[in-house]
Amino acid sequence: xxxxxxxxxxxxxxxxxxxLKQRDQSRLMVLHRDGNSxxxxxxxxILDYLERGDLMVFNNSRVIPARIIxxxxxxxxxxxxxxxxRLENNVWEALVKPARKLTVGVQIRIADVYESSGAGIDAxxxxxxxxxxxxxxxxxxxxxxxxxxxxxxxxxxxPLENPExxxxxxxxxxxxxxxxxxxxxxxSRLFEDLHENGIQTTFVTLHIGLDTFQPVRVDNPARHPIHxxxxxxxxxAARMINRTKELGKKIxxxxxxxxRLVEAAAQSGKTxxxxxxxxxxxxxxxxxxxxxxxxxxxxxxxxxxxxxxxxFAGRDFILQAYEQAKSQxxxxxxxxxxxxxx
Numbered sequence: 001x002x003x004x005x006x007x008x009x010x011x012x013x014x015x016x017x018x019x020l021k022q023r024d025q026s027r028l029m030v031l032h033r034d035g036n037s038x039x040x041x042x043x044x045x046i047l048d049y050l051e052r053g054d055l056m057v058f059n060n061s062r063v064i065p066a067r068i069i070x071x072x073x074x075x076x077x078x079x080x081x082x083x084x085x086r087l088e089n090n091v092w093e094a095l096v097k098p099a100r101k102l103t104v105g106v107q108i109r110i111a112d113v114y115e116s117s118g119a120g121i122d123a124x125x126x127x128x129x130x131x132x133x134x135x136x137x138x139x140x141x142x143x144x145x146x147x148x149x150x151x152x153x154x155x156x157x158x159p160l161e162n163p164e165x166x167x168x169x170x171x172x173x174x175x176x177x178x179x180x181x182x183x184x185x186x187x188s189r190l191f192e193d194l195h196e197n198g199i200q201t202t203f204v205t206l207h208i209g210l211d212t213f214q215p216v217r218v219d220n221p222a223r224h225p226i227h228x229x230x231x232x233x234x235x236x237a238a239r240m241i242n243r244t245k246e247l248g249k250k251i252x253x254x255x256x257x258x259x260r261l262v263e264a265a266a267q268s269g270k271t272x273x274x275x276x277x278x279x280x281x282x283x284x285x286x287x288x289x290x291x292x293x294x295x296x297x298x299x300x301x302x303x304x305x306x307x308x309x310x311x312f313a314g315r316d317f318i319l320q321a322y323e324q325a326k327s328q329x330x331x332x333x334x335x336x337x338x339x340x341x342x
Contacts, residue, residue: 003216003218003219003224006306006307007301008319015155016334016337017157023186024187026042026337027042029339033317034342038321046295053200053247055249055251058170058186064144064174064175065149066082066084068080071109072101072106073107079098079108084133091126106124106125120147150163153333166334173232176207182256182258182338184335185295185338204233204262206232229257230278231260231274232274233261233265234273237273256305259308262290264278264280267289282312294309294341295338296309298331298332313341325337
């Protein structure tokens with residue numbers, strides 16, 4: 001298995017730059033693993049593939065305004081900080097630009113240019129990791145939300161008019177630097193339809209972090225250093241998952257982040273309550289313990305997410321589906337269309 005096995009070519013015109021006006025009007029490619037067949041539907045048709053008693057598991061992590069603009073205090077160089085994860089009070093791991101100028105000991109001032117009261121935050125780089133990763137101590141990280149901006153993936157170049165469109169409608173627990181985008185297609189009405197049709201729902205939390213921004217650069221993907229993301233799966237969710245499995249109904253994981261968390265919580269067999277760092281790297285050959293079906297978007301070439309869905313549905317079948325998506329002008333990536341893998 002090589003990283004190049006998960007490559008494909010994509011025209012930039014197919015990368016969705018803006019979300020659809022109506023979330024559930026996106027297209028839905030339905031992949032049937034039992035016969036390697038593919039259907040093309042609308043997302044609101046997803047109910048046609050679910051049965052009473054099935055359980056949909058959602059990641060309720062909320063994207064924080066993690067993009068912080070500041071200035072070096074000694075020479076006024078413009079700086080950019082992308083928060084990745086909180087290590088302790090006022091201390092964060094982050095990506096920085098320009099990395100060559102932001103080394104240990106550098107002081108950064110973060111403030112609203114329209115404020116004259118002296119309010120703001122001071123930041124001090126206290127350690128330096130590979131590339132542009134730094135550990136930063138802030139004078140008061142409770143103010144970061146005030147000064148931060150919603151981070152968008154680097155392939156999205158169109159400004160987002162409404163930052164809430166990069167949040168799921170059920171986003172609650174603050175902590176992600178990228179949205180769990182498979183959930184962006186769900187509406188309040190669709191949730192009502194799920195419940196009216198006897199489809200169960202539950203919520204878990206996995207704060208999406210560094211690895212979303214890290215391409216696989218090694219030839220052997222098994223040697224890619226997967227980064228940890230913090231997850232929570234409570235006792236009630238664990239009971240629902242186990243009971244649904246016992247009754248022979250489907251566990252439908254909404255998003256690859258949800259898949260990683262529920263699978264990490266079931267490494268001993270049955271799903272257990274979980275609170276901690278998730279570093280599970282799912283590659284082809286992995287034996288899924290919980291996930292019976294998956295809702296996901298169309299992922300970047302050579303990404304860990306493409307490898308995960310290939311582990312679930314088979315690499316050849318996934319790449320075949322991606323070629324169909326390209327030929328039928330599906331919208332790719334975060335604001336793009338969806339897949340339901342059965």
